[in-house]
Every structure is written in C-alpha cells, then in structure tokens.
Amino acid sequence: MPIAGKATLTQYIIEERRRHPGATGALNALITDVSLACKAISRKVALGALGDVLGSASTQNVQGEEQKTLDVLSNDMFLRANEWGGHVAGMVSEEMEEPYLPPQQQYPRGKYLLLFDPLDGSSNIDVNVAVGSIFSILRAPTPEADAKPEDFLQPGTEQVGAGYAIYGPSTMLVLTLGNGTHAFTLDPQLGEWVLSHPNLSIPRQTSEFAINASNSRFWEPAVKRYVDECLAGKEGPRGIDFNMRWIASLVAETHRILMRGGVFMYPRDSKESGRDGRLRLLYEANPISFLIEQAGGMASTGRRRLMAVEPESIHQRIGFVFGSSDEVARVEAYHSEEPQDTYQAPLFGKRGLFATAA
Ligand SMILES: O=P(O)(O)OC[C@H]1O[C@](O)(COP(=O)(O)O)[C@@H](O)[C@@H]1O
Ligand SMILES: [Mg+2]
Ligand SMILES: [Mg+2]
The missing domain is CATH 3.40.190.80 (D-Maltodextrin-Binding Protein; domain 2)
Incomplete structure (x- = not known):
C-alpha cells in the first residue's frame, strides 16, 4: 500500500527492475542491504551521547586520519549488512587499507563491487551536525569470484548505482540507478524509506x-x-x-x-x-x-x-x-x-x- 500516495524504496526499485527484463534482482537486494546498514547507523547517530558512541576510537585510518568511534561502528555495519546477501565480490571502505573480501566459507561471491564512506563528515559528530554515508556500486569484472584490488579502479561513468544517506533532523536516502536522482525520507515508525522527493533537479544558475x-x-x-x-x-x-x-x-x-x-x-x-x-x-x-x-x-x-x-x-x-x-x-x-x-x-x-x- 503506498504511504500517503507515495512509493516506498522497495516499490521504487521493483519498478526500476521492470525496465531491465534480464535483471536477476541482485542489485535490488544489494540496495536493500545498503539501506539496512544506513538505518542501523541512523539509530546509532540519533542516540548521540546516550549511545556511548561519540569521541575518538584512538586509532587512525589508512589515510592517517583519527578514527571516531562512529567511523569504526559504521564501517562494521556496512560490512555485516552487505556480506551475508552474497551480492558483492568485494568491498572498498574509507576505513580499510585493502579491499574487504567476505569470509569465503560463509558467504558466496556476487556480481557487484560496493565502495563506501561509512560515515562522512565525522568531524561533525561530536557537535551534532548532519553527517552521512556515501556508496557507489560497480560491476565486478569477474562475477562470482574474489575481487582483485584493480577491479575497483573503474571510472565513475561505470557506476550502476550510487547514493548517500543523510543523518540530519530527518534521515534520508538519496539514490540514483541512472534514471534520475530520487530522495526517500525514513519514516521512523514504519522503518520504511518513503519517496518524498522524486526527480530532483538542480537549477543551472545559483548565487x-x-x-x-x-x-x-x-x-x-x-x-x-x-x-x-x-x-x-x-x-x-x-x-x-x-x-x-x-x-x-x-x-x-x-x-x-x-x-x-x-x-x-x-x-x-x-x-x-x-x-x-x-x-x-x-x-x-x-x-x-x-x-x-x-x-x-x-x-x-x-x-x-x-x-x-x-x-x-x-x-x-x-x-x-x-x-x-x-x-x-x-x-x-x-x-x-x-x-x-x-x-x-x-x-x-x-x-x-x-x-x-x-
Ligand atoms: O575539514 P575540512 O577542510 O572543512 O573538510 C571537510 C570535508 O571533509 C570531509 O569531512 C571528509 O570526509 P570524512 O569525514 O569521511 O573523512 C567531508 O565531508 C567534508 O567536505
Ligand atoms: Mg567522507
Ligand atoms: Mg568517512
């Protein structure tokens, strides 16, 4: 049932899949997994000081930047939410030096590569300003096999999907699958992403x-x-x-x-x-x-x-x-x-x- 006449994320990606008759549903499943990670991160961010998640993790990432507790937790949520479905052949994260390959015995390899910044703007966490998660989806050059580091080195024009979640006064997911950019607002009571801003359009001029x-x-x-x-x-x-x-x-x-x-x-x-x-x-x-x-x-x-x-x-x-x-x-x-x-x-x-x- 549409909520107040608006589609949900699930309904939107099913409609998108109809445009590709050969699609297996793996991309839809991957997007659902990513959006689950974002919901989980949103809950942690919203708890703030009460969730005992603020401050530094006393570690540095590969780029020599101080890792916040929430950087580390968000990275873990992305990995856990996206490894079990078997839709990725590997993942690259801002917080990990090398690409991550889910444990082979437990999880099958899929046909996509997932690249993400699990928590963007982390210098803002402690001052309660909006932060987010950013993700990019590429095709794995060798599907159903371990991704190699060079597999991720594809130009942005090769992306099949991309988006971000923003954890602000409301939580939103903004997504493109190459057919416009659409924004979904999380209804916290239903736990559903509702298509609140279809077909976003940036004016050519600005001041x-x-x-x-x-x-x-x-x-x-x-x-x-x-x-x-x-x-x-x-x-x-x-x-x-x-x-x-x-x-x-x-x-x-x-x-x-x-x-x-x-x-x-x-x-x-x-x-x-x-x-x-x-x-x-x-x-x-x-x-x-x-x-x-x-x-x-x-x-x-x-x-x-x-x-x-x-x-x-x-x-x-x-x-x-x-x-x-x-x-x-x-x-x-x-x-x-x-x-x-x-x-x-x-x-x-x-x-x-x-x-x-x-
Ligand atoms: O510290 P500066 O120079 O203002 O840079 C801010 C930029 O750094 C970032 O926080 C980098 O992202 P991370 O927090 O994921 O490292 C961007 O979100 C932002 O645009
Ligand atoms: Mg960032
Ligand atoms: Mg980050």
Missing part, C-alpha cells in the same frame, strides 16, 4: 557557493579568481551578491545543492605535499558526481568531467567542484584560461617536500 576559505592561500589562481568575484558581489564583475555556506560535511553540502542549487568546491590545492585534493575519488567524488549529473548538475575536477577520471589507486584523492552547471562551467573556463605552468604541484609547493627558500 550560493561553498568552500573552506581557510585554504585560500593554497588555491590555484582560477579558484581564487572565481571566489574573489563572488565576494565582490553587486559591485564586482558578476554584478550580483553571493551567499556562502560551509558545513564541512560533504553529504550535507550535496543535499543542500540538490534541494536548492549552489556550487561546492574542494579544489586541488598546494596545502599538503603529495595530496591532490581533499576528497576521495572512488567513494566520495564519483558517487556524488553520479547523483549530481542525474539531477541535471555538473561535477568536475575543476578542469574536466570528474566521472571520466581513470582511477589509479583505491584511496586516491581529487579536486572536486560540483553543483549548478553555469557555475561549474565557469570554474572550468577560468582554469582553461590559466597558463599551464601556474599550478605548483604539492611536492614542489611552498610547504612541499622540495620547497626552496624564497
């Missing part, structure tokens, strides 16, 4: 941008030019006033842009040696790009389509600019106008390994 301005001294000239012009407002070359937001939670920023437009930038910069951006290509930038493009927006490295990038390693980072298409195109245009040699690769930058005293 709202999001960037961590504390990094401005490390930006490339094109990014600096773009932001300076926004800040100049009505009196500047753009002739309009801009608003600015920075939540420091990629999922929350994406959600705002899907709901009302805007542009988000975490560009390549020269802040840290050997780091080509802050966000991770395979389980942050690619799935968000798929959702944004399916909602009519643009997602870019700052220079070119992000989903066309051929990945080199599973935890690779990348510059990321996405949102309302007119603004993203403008950032790309500013980069293309720059002489090629203006970018100081982090290795040789002011704070880089081989920095020279100026």
Whole structure:
C-alpha cells in the first residue's frame, strides 16, 4: 500500500527492475542491504551521547586520519549488512587499507563491487551536525569470484548505482540507478524509506557557493579568481551578491545543492605535499558526481568531467567542484584560461617536500 500516495524504496526499485527484463534482482537486494546498514547507523547517530558512541576510537585510518568511534561502528555495519546477501565480490571502505573480501566459507561471491564512506563528515559528530554515508556500486569484472584490488579502479561513468544517506533532523536516502536522482525520507515508525522527493533537479544558475576559505592561500589562481568575484558581489564583475555556506560535511553540502542549487568546491590545492585534493575519488567524488549529473548538475575536477577520471589507486584523492552547471562551467573556463605552468604541484609547493627558500 503506498504511504500517503507515495512509493516506498522497495516499490521504487521493483519498478526500476521492470525496465531491465534480464535483471536477476541482485542489485535490488544489494540496495536493500545498503539501506539496512544506513538505518542501523541512523539509530546509532540519533542516540548521540546516550549511545556511548561519540569521541575518538584512538586509532587512525589508512589515510592517517583519527578514527571516531562512529567511523569504526559504521564501517562494521556496512560490512555485516552487505556480506551475508552474497551480492558483492568485494568491498572498498574509507576505513580499510585493502579491499574487504567476505569470509569465503560463509558467504558466496556476487556480481557487484560496493565502495563506501561509512560515515562522512565525522568531524561533525561530536557537535551534532548532519553527517552521512556515501556508496557507489560497480560491476565486478569477474562475477562470482574474489575481487582483485584493480577491479575497483573503474571510472565513475561505470557506476550502476550510487547514493548517500543523510543523518540530519530527518534521515534520508538519496539514490540514483541512472534514471534520475530520487530522495526517500525514513519514516521512523514504519522503518520504511518513503519517496518524498522524486526527480530532483538542480537549477543551472545559483548565487550560493561553498568552500573552506581557510585554504585560500593554497588555491590555484582560477579558484581564487572565481571566489574573489563572488565576494565582490553587486559591485564586482558578476554584478550580483553571493551567499556562502560551509558545513564541512560533504553529504550535507550535496543535499543542500540538490534541494536548492549552489556550487561546492574542494579544489586541488598546494596545502599538503603529495595530496591532490581533499576528497576521495572512488567513494566520495564519483558517487556524488553520479547523483549530481542525474539531477541535471555538473561535477568536475575543476578542469574536466570528474566521472571520466581513470582511477589509479583505491584511496586516491581529487579536486572536486560540483553543483549548478553555469557555475561549474565557469570554474572550468577560468582554469582553461590559466597558463599551464601556474599550478605548483604539492611536492614542489611552498610547504612541499622540495620547497626552496624564497
Ligand atoms: O575539514 P575540512 O577542510 O572543512 O573538510 C571537510 C570535508 O571533509 C570531509 O569531512 C571528509 O570526509 P570524512 O569525514 O569521511 O573523512 C567531508 O565531508 C567534508 O567536505
Ligand atoms: Mg567522507
Ligand atoms: Mg568517512
């Protein structure tokens, strides 16, 4: 029975499957498993201090970042919810150095690869700001066999599905299977995801941008030019006033842009040696790009389509600019106008390994 005339997630994915007569139902089952993990994480996040889950786990992930207790718990929930169904040939997580292969004796191998950031924006957990989980689904090159690390190195254009859950005032799941971007709100009483925002559409134009301005001294000239012009407002070359937001939670920023437009930038910069951006290509930038493009927006490295990038390693980072298409195109245009040699690769930058005293 539809709830208040709206479809549930289960009904939506069954309808989607009808469009693919050869489909076995494995993708639907995988999405159900992912959405179960998200429900479980949502319960933990909602309990906050009462759930004894805040604070640090006193460990570091592969990227040298401090792991929060909830990072570790959420990772475990994703692994447990998605291994038993037998729909994955392997998983990649922000919190694990190597791909995870479910124990062979217990669980069969499936035909999909699941890549995820189990808890995004974790610096916000202790201050009770919206956090989320992000996931990307690829086809396993060798179905029903152990996934190899290189199997995960597919460009974003190969994704069959992507989405995120946001744990905010309400819990929502935002999903694309390549046929539009749709948002489902969790009815906590029924435990059902209800299709509350079908066919999201990002306006082409916006006057709202999001960037961590504390990094401005490390930006490339094109990014600096773009932001300076926004800040100049009505009196500047753009002739309009801009608003600015920075939540420091990629999922929350994406959600705002899907709901009302805007542009988000975490560009390549020269802040840290050997780091080509802050966000991770395979389980942050690619799935968000798929959702944004399916909602009519643009997602870019700052220079070119992000989903066309051929990945080199599973935890690779990348510059990321996405949102309302007119603004993203403008950032790309500013980069293309720059002489090629203006970018100081982090290795040789002011704070880089081989920095020279100026
Ligand atoms: O600390 P900064 O520079 O504001 O960066 C914030 C960014 O880092 C992230 O928190 C990275 O994600 P994780 O919390 O999963 O490591 C993004 O959600 C957010 O956009
Ligand atoms: Mg993240
Ligand atoms: Mg994370």
